[in-house]
Amino acid sequence: MKLKVFYIVVCFSLNYSFSQESYNLKKIDSLKQFILNIQDSTLVGKTNYTIAEYYRKATPLTDSAFYYYHKAEKIFKKLNSKYELALTLYGIAVIQKNEKDFIGSEVSSVEALSLLEPLGETNEIIGSKAFIYNNLGIVFKELEQYDESVKYHTKALKLKERLKGDNKETINISKNNIGNTYKNAKQYGLAIEYYNQILGDEDFIKKNQSMYALVLDNYAHTLYLSNKHKQLPDLYFKALRISDSIEFKGYNSIIINQHIAEYYNDKGNKDLAKYYAYVAKNISEKYHNDDLLKSLLLLSKIEEGDMAAKHLKAYIHLSDSLQKNERTIRNKFARIRFETSQIEQENLQIAKERLWLLVISIVIIIASFLLYLVINQRNKNKELQFIQQQQETNEEIYNLMLSQNEKVEEARTLEKKRISEELHDGVLGRLFGTRLSLDSLNMSSTMEAIKTREQYIIELKTIEEDIRKVSHELNTDFVSGSGFIDIIRTLVETQSTVYNLIYTLEHDDLINWDEVSNKKKIHIYRIIQESLHNIYKHAQATKVSISFKLKNNVIWLTLIDNGAGFDVSKAKSGIGLKNMNSRIKEISGEINITSEKDTGTTVTIQVPLT
Incomplete structure (x- = not known):
């Protein structure tokens, strides 16, 4: 639950960052770390999608955006999350369009639409379809298939008009796109008609000065292309003033300056044409994209002699560089897909x-x-x-x-x-x-x-x-209680005869064996039997001495042999000594063994009388 709350907070702050066009890589790093700590596949997919959106909208890191979109795509496909997958494919389609992979963008867009089609007509789905159609309209305009472009832009416009809430800005974006398509198709009348629809909405243009400058420039440029120069270059300068007032020498002013240079060059005013062309070039150098390419081509037409050749050469060099870069990026996209699939196979x-x-x-x-x-x-x-x-x-x-x-x-x-x-x-x-x-x-x-x-x-x-x-x-x-002693004597005599031992047996008459439990007598008997067996097996002794004494109500049993002796510390794990220790423990007694090499061994056992 805490992880989901964290995800919502970070995503909200990132959305705010998009609107401010600010970089917030710390939040992205938090989301990347967040992915490593969650098991919910849906949440992992959404997090990858959020990171991709950030890279696409707020940074120039196109390959990073594509990488995270692709990761999200794989997850949503496995989960069969059609809506989320469609949004992801739309993001991929936009990147492909921006990198001039128009066929790839078309395929991704159509696939996204096919996923949304059976999902119903909610406001979110209608809006998503509109954006995808808008992307297809731009793709076909770049492919110079203007009829198809107008068709898709018109579909996007109709869907946007069905959306709930205030959607004037996105509606006017579609109208501007349709006007641009007609302008490129040289259908200037239709283009002007759509531009006028936007420019006629005074409330909208007051609130949206940036778009006002853009549409106004498009309208002025259409008038220029249709040889209606009466309002020029005033409309250009009006658009430029608005653009410069909201963004200092910003991106939109590049195109306006190019149009002004183009106008003055056509009028034969080379100095002003060069001035505005160089202004456009200087601004576009910050971006190093198609606008710089257009500026260089324009300067090659305006300048003469070596300068024209220099700009033309720079144009060709930049064009080749941009094409190589586009191919590299497309190859990188393909490699990302391949490596992701390869990684998935390796993971499997x-x-x-x-x-x-x-x-x-x-x-x-x-x-x-x-x-x-x-x-x-x-x-x-x-x-x-x-x-x-x-x-x-x-x-x-x-x-x-x-x-x-x-x-x-x-x-x-x-x-x-x-x-x-x-x-x-x-x-x-x-x-x-x-x-x-x-x-x-x-x-x-x-x-x-x-x-x-x-x-x-x-x-x-x-x-x-x-x-x-x-x-x-x-x-x-x-x-004297000689009964138990007689049993011991019989044992010792029998064992000594078998083992070829000379024995002595001494006993204290003060020991009243009738007071000793049968359990203790049995264990004492077995201990003596085990000791005689060990003497025969290991000691190679010829004599053994056995004695019973009573000290402080404790029976002291001592067995002494004249055998070879042994290392007591190493022999403690022997089964014989284990058995003896076990028996001594059962009758609450104590045992002490001392031995010296070639001298003999002494075993002393203490057993309480009662």
């Missing part, structure tokens, strides 16, 4: 390539995504399989521990039975026998009885020692 090719690139990119992205999903799914499956295997292994270990505990319990039961039998059959029987023997000696006080009692007392001490021994054995077997 680039668009196709971009489309293919986009399709290929999307296919690659989708394929990569699918490949990622497949690989990720495989990794997840492997991870799930690993977790499942871990669970199965943990279950096996747990079952092994349960089985071991059952064996320990069975051993304990047997041991209890053995101790019970030992106490019952051994200690208890001996106590009973000693008690009976002492009872039989209670009534005797002989030396022999005293010695016998002393022996029985010694026997009681021996029995006391036996009881203490049994008590100690009970304390050793059942208080």
